[in-house]
Amino acid sequence: MTTCLRKNDFYGYLADSEATALRFQVDLHLPACQRCRTLFEQVASTSRRVDTWLSALASPADDLPVDSAAGFAQVLDRIDQPHFASAAETPWFQSLYRNVRELIHPEKLQPLDITSKPVQVKDIWGLYPRDAFSRFYSIGIHAGVFALLMFGFTNPAVQKAIRQNLTLIDPVLKPYTPEVAPKTTAMQGGGGGGARETLPVSKGQLPKAAMKQFVPPQITDHTPILAMNPSIVAPPDVPLPQSTLNNWGDPLAKLMNGSNGNGSGGGMGNGIGGGVGLGKGGGFGPGEGGGVGGGVFKVGGGVSAPIVLVKVDPEYSEEARKAKYSGTVSLLVIVDSEGHARDVRVTKSLGMGLDEKAIEAVQKWKFRPGMRNGIAVNVRALIEVNFRLL
Amino acid sequence: MNVQQSEQVLLSFGRTFAIQDRTVDRVFEELFSGHYPRLVKTLLRLVGDRGQAEELAADAFYRLHQHRPPGTPDALAGWLYRTAMNLGLDALRSNARRVRREDQAGREALRQERPESPLQDLLAEEERVRVRNVLARLKPEHSQALLMGSSGFNCKEMSAVLGMKPESLYVMVGRAKAKFEEEYLKIYGRQQ
Numbered sequence: 001m002t003t004c005l006r007k008n009d010f011y012g013y014l015a016d017s018e019a020t021a022l023r024f025q026v027d028l029h030l031p032a033c034q035r036c037r038t039l040f041e042q043v044a045s046t047s048r049r050v051d052t053w054l055s056a057l058a059s060p061a062d063d064l065p066v067d068s069a070a071g072f073a074q075v076l077d078r079i080d081q082p083h084f085a086s087a088a089e090t091p092w093f094q095s096l097y098r099n100v101r102e103l104i105h106p107e108k109l110q111p112l113d114i115t116s117k118p119v120q121v122k123d124i125w126g127l128y129p130r131d132a133f134s135r136f137y138s139i140g141i142h143a144g145v146f147a148l149l150m151f152g153f154t155n156p157a158v159q160k161a162i163r164q165n166l167t168l169i170d171p172v173l174k175p176y177t178p179e180v181a182p183k184t185t186a187m188q189g190g191g192g193g194g195a196r197e198t199l200p201v202s203k204g205q206l207p208k209a210a211m212k213q214f215v216p217p218q219i220t221d222h223t224p225i226l227a228m229n230p231s232i233v234a235p236p237d238v239p240l241p242q243s244t245l246n247n248w249g250d251p252l253a254k255l256m257n258g259s260n261g262n263g264s265g266g267g268m269g270n271g272i273g274g275g276v277g278l279g280k281g282g283g284f285g286p287g288e289g290g291g292v293g294g295g296v297f298k299v300g301g302g303v304s305a306p307i308v309l310v311k312v313d314p315e316y317s318e319e320a321r322k323a324k325y326s327g328t329v330s331l332l333v334i335v336d337s338e339g340h341a342r343d344v345r346v347t348k349s350l351g352m353g354l355d356e357k358a359i360e361a362v363q364k365w366k367f368r369p370g371m372r373n374g375i376a377v378n379v380r381a382l383i384e385v386n387f388r389l390l
Numbered sequence: 391m392n393v394q395q396s397e398q399v400l401l402s403f404g405r406t407f408a409i410q411d412r413t414v415d416r417v418f419e420e421l422f423s424g425h426y427p428r429l430v431k432t433l434l435r436l437v438g439d440r441g442q443a444e445e446l447a448a449d450a451f452y453r454l455h456q457h458r459p460p461g462t463p464d465a466l467a468g469w470l471y472r473t474a475m476n477l478g479l480d481a482l483r484s485n486a487r488r489v490r491r492e493d494q495a496g497r498e499a500l501r502q503e504r505p506e507s508p509l510q511d512l513l514a515e516e517e518r519v520r521v522r523n524v525l526a527r528l529k530p531e532h533s534q535a536l537l538m539g540s541s542g543f544n545c546k547e548m549s550a551v552l553g554m555k556p557e558s559l560y561v562m563v564g565r566a567k568a569k570f571e572e573e574y575l576k577i578y579g580r581q582q
Contacts, residue, residue: 012560054540056517066427
């Protein structure tokens with residue numbers, strides 16, 4: 001068995017169709033060697049592709065006869081033209097040297113023999129001849145137009161006509177007083193709870209309201225040794241929905257099924273905490289923090305306002321500082337029982353980035369929370385942040 | 391071209407230009423009559439313009455006349471082809487902007503719906519422009535080998551013209567084809 005062949009051998013085999021030693025060697029070796037056959041296929045594939053691409057160069061113009069006589073005449077013309085020879089055969093460094101030399105020492109030419117004389121022609125700058133008084137004409141026209149306008153607008157008849165056609169707007173000049181929502185004395189707040197049961201809370205009667213809760217309402221299947229009446233966190237004098245049923249539950253529920261609801265934290269309902277209902281805390285209803293009626297507490301009705309303990313001054317935005325812009329941003333926040341502002345909403349905006357700066361500052365403030373009967377509760381409060389430039 | 395045809399051509403040249411009074415000699419005349427048509431056709435494949443191909447061929451013969459390198463007629467023919475191919479490749483590279491413009495024009499034309507025959511012509515012309523662009527990027531000896539191979543030169547003629555042994559020619563043709571394929575696929579991808 002002969003040694004394996006190389007790619008170049010295969011290229012030679014494909015390129016040369018004559019009976020050469022290489023062709024004989026390839027014909028002998030290829031049937032016996034799988035590796036060389038694979039390599040030959042690769043080479044033949046590349047060769048075919050390249051030949052196909054190169055065959056695109058053939059065009060119908062190839063078949064046209066070549067005019068050798070005209071070509072020979074062209075060559076002889078070039079031979080006979082010394083300027084063509086010098087231009088074509090001069091090396092680049094010689095031509096560069098000659099150009100630099102001519103730049104430094106330009107060839108002195110014979111002075112031109114001028115046989116003509118300059119002829120006066122018309123001024124080409126401008127379509128019209130210059131006039132010395134043109135500037136006075138211009139000043140006079142402008143002054144005339146100005147005087148006409150002044151006379152027109154100061155004439156009482158013209159002013160009267162204009163006034164008849166104009167609608168005057170009476171500006172409101174009364175002092176600005178912010179409009180605030182009327183205070184409500186209605187109780188707000190709520191609570192909820194549950195025991196993570198699958199059924200919704202059972203219909204039943206609410207326990208009594210008390211400002212301090214010891215036992216949340218629950219439906220239990222055992223009798224406690226020391227029974228204690230459950231309660232919800234709400235002022236005792238708050239009217240609550242009533243039910244005539246004997247078991248504890250949500251009086252607003254639809255079914256009486258003995259369930260404590262799918263909320264958590266004790267109590268009954270779908271909320272969180274020891275209350276009854278959908279809310280969060282020990283109260284009743286969809287609100288939070290105790291009480292009845294939904295939402296959070298508002299200042300008034302026995303609920304004290306939160307007091308700022310730590311105040312961080314807001315920064316001025318760069319845009320507002322450049323514009324020397326000032327004003328007041330009003331924010332509606334909930335001061336939670338831990339004294340932090342949350343759920344901040346802008347009720348009066350200033351723009352120019354000052355709203356964001358105000359929110360950023362208020363969120364860093366520390367409050368003494370609003371109190372109801374000595375207990376810290378979530379309270380909604382309106383905070384005004386002033387931006388003033390000295 | 392046999393000797394009788396060559397003599398007829400030379401006689402016609404003599405009648406037309408009275409070359410007995412010129413400075414060209416017998417060897418130059420034989421080279422011209424034997425290689426000029428084939429050289430023009432080879433250059434025509436390279437540059438794609440008949441007038442430019444004839445100009446380049448005439449320029450190559452002019453340089454041969456001016457330099458008159460020593461050697462046998464075969465060596466002179468090799469020098470002539472190498473010079474002509476280099477001139478053609480230089481022209482091809484200097485025409486690169488024109489080639490790109492034509493390439494773009496071909497693409498634009500292809501986007502428009504045309505009858506069958508003009509479309510085929512456009513496709514063929516676009517392919518020719520691509521092949522010439524790739525040839526202009528290869529080494530001159532690779533381009534020469536590929537072009538001569540595609541123009542009908544056999545290995546013996548190519549070996550004589552390029553002045554190398556057949557074994558070396560095989561190596562060069564193999565490398566040239568591999569390089570051509572690599573360049574073509576690199577520039578135009580496998581869209582063909």
